[in-house]
Amino acid sequence: MWVSLLVACVCAVASSAQTSGDLALGLSEFNKGNFTSAAALFARAEEAAPGTTDALLHASKAYIHLEQFTAAEGALRRYLLVHAASGDALYLLGYVLHREGKAAESLETYTKAAQLRTPIGDDLKIVGLNYVLLNDYPDATKWLEKAVEAEPKNKEAWYFLGRAYYTKSRLPEARKAFLTVLELDPRDAKAENNLGLILESEAQPDAAMDAYRKAIRWQEQSPHPSEQPYLNLGSLLMEQSQVREAVALLQKAVELAPKDAICRLKLGTAYLRLGKLADAQRDLERAVQFAPDDPATHYQLGKLYKEMKALDRAKAEFDRTAELQSRAASPKPQ
Amino acid sequence: MKRWPKTDIRHCRYWNLDARFVILFLCLLPVPLILVASQEQTSTPLTSPSATPGKFVDITARSGIDFRYQASHTSQKYLPETMGAGVALFDYDNDGRLDVFLVNGAPLSDPTPKGTIPQKTGPQYWNRLYHQKTNGTFEDVTEKAGLQGTGYGMGVAVGDYDNDGYEDLYVTAYGGNKLYHNNGNGTFSDVTQKAGVGGSGWSTSAAWVDLDGDGFLDLVVLRYLEWDFDDIWCGEHKEGYRAYCHPDFFKPISPLVYHNNGNGTFTEVASKLGLARPGKGLGLAIADYDRDGHIDLFVANDSMVEFLYHNKGNGTFEEVGLPSEVAVDIDGRTYAGMGVDFADYDNDGWPDIVVTDLANQRYALYRNNGDGSFTYASTTTGISKMTLAHSGWGIRFLDYDNDGWKDLLIAQGHDLDTVELTHPNLRYREPMLLARNTGKSFVDVSAESGAIFQKPWVARGMATGDLDNDGRVDAVVNTNEGPAYVLHNETPTENHWILLKLAGHQSNRDGIGAEVKAVTASGAQFATVTTTSSYLSSSDKRVHFGLGKSGVVQQIQVRWPSGIVQTLKDVHANQILQIDEPSGSPRW
Numbered sequence: 001m002w003v004s005l006l007v008a009c010v011c012a013v014a015s016s017a018q019t020s021g022d023l024a025l026g027l028s029e030f031n032k033g034n035f036t037s038a039a040a041l042f043a044r045a046e047e048a049a050p051g052t053t054d055a056l057l058h059a060s061k062a063y064i065h066l067e068q069f070t071a072a073e074g075a076l077r078r079y080l081l082v083h084a085a086s087g088d089a090l091y092l093l094g095y096v097l098h099r100e101g102k103a104a105e106s107l108e109t110y111t112k113a114a115q116l117r118t119p120i121g122d123d124l125k126i127v128g129l130n131y132v133l134l135n136d137y138p139d140a141t142k143w144l145e146k147a148v149e150a151e152p153k154n155k156e157a158w159y160f161l162g163r164a165y166y167t168k169s170r171l172p173e174a175r176k177a178f179l180t181v182l183e184l185d186p187r188d189a190k191a192e193n194n195l196g197l198i199l200e201s202e203a204q205p206d207a208a209m210d211a212y213r214k215a216i217r218w219q220e221q222s223p224h225p226s227e228q229p230y231l232n233l234g235s236l237l238m239e240q241s242q243v244r245e246a247v248a249l250l251q252k253a254v255e256l257a258p259k260d261a262i263c264r265l266k267l268g269t270a271y272l273r274l275g276k277l278a279d280a281q282r283d284l285e286r287a288v289q290f291a292p293d294d295p296a297t298h299y300q301l302g303k304l305y306k307e308m309k310a311l312d313r314a315k316a317e318f319d320r321t322a323e324l325q326s327r328a329a330s331p332k333p334q
Numbered sequence: 335m336k337r338w339p340k341t342d343i344r345h346c347r348y349w350n351l352d353a354r355f356v357i358l359f360l361c362l363l364p365v366p367l368i369l370v371a372s373q374e375q376t377s378t379p380l381t382s383p384s385a386t387p388g389k390f391v392d393i394t395a396r397s398g399i400d401f402r403y404q405a406s407h408t409s410q411k412y413l414p415e416t417m418g419a420g421v422a423l424f425d426y427d428n429d430g431r432l433d434v435f436l437v438n439g440a441p442l443s444d445p446t447p448k449g450t451i452p453q454k455t456g457p458q459y460w461n462r463l464y465h466q467k468t469n470g471t472f473e474d475v476t477e478k479a480g481l482q483g484t485g486y487g488m489g490v491a492v493g494d495y496d497n498d499g500y501e502d503l504y505v506t507a508y509g510g511n512k513l514y515h516n517n518g519n520g521t522f523s524d525v526t527q528k529a530g531v532g533g534s535g536w537s538t539s540a541a542w543v544d545l546d547g548d549g550f551l552d553l554v555v556l557r558y559l560e561w562d563f564d565d566i567w568c569g570e571h572k573e574g575y576r577a578y579c580h581p582d583f584f585k586p587i588s589p590l591v592y593h594n595n596g597n598g599t600f601t602e603v604a605s606k607l608g609l610a611r612p613g614k615g616l617g618l619a620i621a622d623y624d625r626d627g628h629i630d631l632f633v634a635n636d637s638m639v640e641f642l643y644h645n646k647g648n649g650t651f652e653e654v655g656l657p658s659e660v661a662v663d664i665d666g667r668t669y670a671g672m673g674v675d676f677a678d679y680d681n682d683g684w685p686d687i688v689v690t691d692l693a694n695q696r697y698a699l700y701r702n703n704g705d706g707s708f709t710y711a712s713t714t715t716g717i718s719k720m721t722l723a724h725s726g727w728g729i730r731f732l733d734y735d736n737d738g739w740k741d742l743l744i745a746q747g748h749d750l751d752t753v754e755l756t757h758p759n760l761r762y763r764e765p766m767l768l769a770r771n772t773g774k775s776f777v778d779v780s781a782e783s784g785a786i787f788q789k790p791w792v793a794r795g796m797a798t799g800d801l802d803n804d805g806r807v808d809a810v811v812n813t814n815e816g817p818a819y820v821l822h823n824e825t826p827t828e829n830h831w832i833l834l835k836l837a838g839h840q841s842n843r844d845g846i847g848a849e850v851k852a853v854t855a856s857g858a859q860f861a862t863v864t865t866t867s868s869y870l871s872s873s874d875k876r877v878h879f880g881l882g883k884s885g886v887v888q889q890i891q892v893r894w895p896s897g898i899v900q901t902l903k904d905v906h907a908n909q910i911l912q913i914d915e916p917s918g919s920p921r922w
Contacts, residue, residue, distance in 0.1 A: 138571055168570065169756045201694060202759040203723030239664075241713050269665070296666030303659065306707075318656040322639065325661075325668060329614070329638035331583055 021045060023055055030058065035065040051082040057089055064096065072096045087117035098126050103133035121151025129160060140164045148180075155184045162194060171198050189219035193229045200236065209236055227256035231263055238266065243273045254283070261291030269300050272307065280304050295324035386827065387782035388734045388741075388768050390809070392789075393822045398472040399464050399810075401436045401818040403794075406452075407751075408444035409576070412563060414486055414508050414536070415442070416578050416749045417616075418727065418794020418814040420870030423801070424492040424501045426479075426516055430910075431466040432799045432874055434810055436818050437487035437505060438462065446563040451509035452486040461487055461505060465520075470802055480522050485509050489795070489870035493542025493551045495594055497843040504553060506537035506870075511555065515598075531600050533590045536561050539618040541866035543629055544842045544895050545607065546649050550594035551842045556615030556633060559584040569752060577752045581637045581670075586612035589633070608651040614638050619676035619867040621685035622849060623658075624706050627897060629847045629862075632660070634671030634689050640698075642687075657707075660687055660700045664710040669695040670749075673729040673796075673869035678702070678860040679740045679771060683851075685862065688717075690726025690869070693748060693760045697721040697729070717742075717769070720778040724764060725749065728796025728868040732807045736829035736880030738856055739771035745793030745811050745869070763790030766811070766821075783825075792816060799874025803910060805831035807878055812871075830881035830907035836863050839915045840896040847895040850877050854884035881907050 026041030042059035049055075056079035063072035076093040083089060090113035097106035107130050110123065119127070124147035131140035141164045147157035162177030175198050181191035196211030212233035219225040234249035250267040257263050268283030284301045291297050302317030405415045419437035426433050438461050440452035454460060461483035464472035476482055485507035492501050500516035511533045514522035526532045536558045542551040561584050569577030588610040592600035604610040609631070617634030624630070628645035635641060639661040643651040655661030662668055673690040680686065684702035691697060696718040700708035712718040721744075728745035735741070746764035753760050768783045769776040780787035792814040801808040806823035813819070832852065836845030848863040859879050865872045881887065890902040894915050905911065 170570070171757055201757065203694065204759070205719075205722070239713060239718065296662070299656065299662060299666035302656065306657065314657065321656055321666070322661075325639045326586075329582055329586060329668070331585055 022048065023053055023058070026055070026058060026062075030062055035062040038062045039066065039068075039071075046078075054079075057083075057086070057092070060089075060092060060096070064092075064099075067099075069096050069100045073100065085116060087113055090116060091119070091123055094123070095126055098130055098133075101133065103130040106130050119150075121147045121154040121157055124150055125154065125157040125160060128157075128164070132160075132164060137164055137168050141168070148177075153184055155181050155188070158184070159188075159191060159194075162191070166194060166197065166201075169201070171201060174198055187218045189215040189222070189226065189229065192218060193226070193232060196229070196232055200232075205236055205240065209233055212236070225256060227253040227260060227263055230256065231260075231266060234270070235266055238270055238273070243270050246270050247274070259290055261287045261294060261297060264290060265294070265297050265300060268304070272300065272304050277304065277308055281308070293324060295321045295328060298324065386735045386737065386770065386825070387779040388770070388784065389824045389826060390734075390743075390766075390768070390784045390786050390821045391824050392786045392819055394817065394820045396471070397820045398467075398474075399434060399436075399818060399820055400474075401438075401462050401464075401812075402458070403436070403812055403814060403816060403818065404439045404441070404459050405815040406439055406442040407815060408442050408446070410445050410563075410565060411568065411576050411578050412442060412446065413559075413561060413578055414439075414488075416751070416814065417488065417538075417558075418792070418870070419487050419812050420489040420539075420795035420868075420872070421797045421810045421812045421818065422490040422492050422503070422865075422872035423797040423799035423810060423874045424865070424872065426463070426501055427465065427520060428500065429466075430803070431468075431470075432801050433466050434464040434472060434818075434820075435481070435490055435492075435503065435872075436462045436464075436810075436812055437490050437795070437870070438483065440486040442486075445565060448563050450563050454482065454484055457482075466801070475520065478520060480524070481514060483507075483512065488537060489539045490872050491540035491542050491553070492865045492872040492875070493553075493846060494843045495542065495551045495553070496598065497550065497838075499843060501844075504531070504540050504542070504555075506533075506540050506555060508536045510534060511537050511540075525598065529592075529598060529600050530602075531555075531590075531592050533557075535587055537590070538616050539866070539870050541618050541620055541631070541864075542844070542846060543620050543631075543864075543866070544594075544847055545591075545629070545645070546593070547628075547895060547897075548594075548596065549838070549840060549842055549896070550596045551844065551846060552594045553590075553592040553600060554609070554618065554631065555590040555592070556613070556618050557587045557589055558616060558636070559614055560587050575752060575755060577750050581614050584614075586614050586635075586638060588612050589615055607649065608646075608653075609643060611641065611653050613641055615641075616672045617674035617689065617867075617869050619674045619687070620847065620864050621676040621862045622847075623676070623685050623687075623702060625684070625849075627893070629895070632674055632676050632687055634674040636670050636672065638668050640668075640671050640689060654706075659710065660698075660708045663696070663698055664713065669698065671698075673727045673745070673867075675729050675731045675867040676864075677731040677740060677862065677867075679731050679742075680773075681739070681857060681859050683858065683860050685860070686711075688729060688731065688742065690729045690744060692725045693723055693753075693757070697724075697726055697744070714775070716775045716777060720767070720769060720776070723760060724767060725760075726767070727794045728811065728871055730796065730798045730809070730868055730873065732798050732809075733771075733878065733880035734768065734807060734823055735770070735825050735827045736805065736831045736882065737827075738829075738854070738859060738880050738882040738884075739773050741771045742767070742769040742776060743796070743798065743809055744769070745791075745796040747790075747792035747794070747814065761790060763792050765789055765791070766793060786819070786821060791819070794869060795871040796868050797871040797873040798868075800833060800876070800878060803833070805833065805878075805908060807874075829883065830885055832879050832881060832887055832905065832907055833910040834877040834879075834890070835875075835910060835912045836877070836892065836894075837912060837914045838894060838896070840898065840917065841894045841915055844875055845892075845894065845913075845915065846875065849893040851889070851891040851893075852879045852881075852887050853889040853891075854881050854887055856882050856884055876910070 022045035029038035039062035042055045046055040060072040060075040094109040128143035144161035165174035178191040193215040196208045199208035212229045215229035230253035234246040237246035253263040264287035271280035298321040305314035422435040465475045489506040491504040500518045503514040540555045545552045568579035591604035614636040631643040633641040642655040669691040687700040689698040701711040725748040731740035744767040795812040809821040838845040887905040892900045
């Protein structure tokens, strides 16, 4: 998502950059989508004439495409040693640090960048997401609100603002945000899926299922369909005792996200309820593997082992559940 | 589970010895005046038993009960403000009519300094005792009884701890509890200090139950949280959005368990008995879930695993909530456990459990499998769907239409007075809920069961009992910063009933913990004698059975806490029967 914006950014930069030698070749490769070779060419260009071109800036963008964020950070920091006043480089560094999970550093960088250039909606969006990473939802909401104010048609910013509202149970605002996404893109499956979550929170399971089904239809043609509407619909069907119907959906969710603990947990639990113990064991053990600190996962595995008369193993899982539940119910940092 | 980005007189005293009945006396009490008008409506024949709605009528205004619970809400959103208080239905003067005791709060300054133990400062904060007169109305006898109370009250438990034949009261509060001994002359004495049961911290529900079978009621006192008057802002930092803090902000705390020494004193034994596991206890109920002859305990904890304490029979307990599958919901998630009842709703002989919680969590119904485990049955019985949008507190299994199936009456209202700001479909004030047990599932019959089921209250504590001894179970509800309501059951039905008042002699006088089986042509029903269940409240100890079309109970079997098993045969319906524990040796 952000990458597409960066491509545009790179193109814009490229048109005004030096176009000779390795640098020119690098830009050519970049524009063809050959990011590995582009990164190598940019590195060679920088080596040939250290600090005199934007090769490192371009290289950082290639690394971002390659999701090599550590390399991107390194290139940008070297670039900034010489081009300290480059707002573009600072904003890019802020983004890279965000992708590395260094939310606090990213925020510091954005603060410096803002002194050089007024942030655009996408920058404000990343600032907001940094606060999400820091679990600071009031600030996250504030900056995401600023993002959509600056850029009212920024679909991504509206989506994440909706998520922030939803997480803080501000359902009316969340609904409005997701509906805005759907105004901007009438077949946005993610937004529709989240409307389903809101409807579930509002104790409207039938309407929620309709939303999940719609989201599933809308993402059928997507090259990267999400497991979430399958998981949510499957989970809701299970809550209504429609376990057999749920299984097919949960299988699809696992197919899309094989390493997702919740998908495995739900599918394993469905198998357990159907008495398909071997299938349940496979998925529940995988779920525990993927989420060793989730008490619900250990609980279901304990129930399975109990059903299998493996009482010692069951006891171990129940004990682990109790330990983790106790931890979860303990006071959290204020 | 969602993640970012996907983040519930006519005294007929039977004494049964070796299964032979000796009728000691039978007396009929005058029908209370308060009921005359309403009873005219009871002759309506049933047209469709499968669709019988209830009829609960708010008779508060003419009952003489004029009580308002004082929560003392502050801008600080101190947690006790939203928890409400309990109610007790018990016959303190043994006149055969239930009386009503209501717990009240205390004033809070805004802000309140850390370490403060709130104290009642005037009559508006007093707990209240209402005596039921012969005409069915109530009179306030609080001052005469000496039951005004002191602190910020929470719960109440009724039990005759000294076996003198008069019910005593234990009142819990934030900052210390009170034991009131019933002097048998309409007055009570505060014996807390002598008894050694004052406790500390924030106490909630309490239970009188004989844990060690010595014939004296012991006392189990739940505590909620390690909590003080701290300035903690929860909810959005936005005007009007400050909210009560989630229990996760505070540490759990061990309950207090007092062994009755039989001489008016008690000894705290929670750790010794294996009952000291820290929890966030709000609801408490008792039953012998595995029918091994030893009473077990269920604790409804708020937002952590629920506890099922199995009585090992050697005087100690083990917590088995998780392996018994009653600690969490069907998905392994914890929920905000608040009220609880522990009774056999499906008439299979095994006590089941129901727990209330908050909206979007679904009340938890656990069906007893009879093998030491339970099955989460909310989904398959309809409870899940009907309670999804509700927040429940006081709850009782009660057979409102006497058809032989225990239904559910639930006091509701969200804990957050700000909930509508964030969840427009949810309500802080909610009507009561009545769910009819069809024998297969539960059906929400609230809408057809009277105007009270349309009135939004912030209901909290609820006790049930047959106030007018007409065989239909009534209820009294305490609401947060609102009045108490007397709900008279006027359900039109010709179904039969029986009320059993047990009197222990080897066992504790109340017979608490006794297991009662009633067999009619339609089958068997089971109940446990208890005053403890619901939320912060204490209900009529008499066992009520709806008998449907059966005019005779073929067999009543009582398994007393002493182990003595007593059998009565061919008992006529529609009476209040006192059953005295015979002398003899235990049969099990």
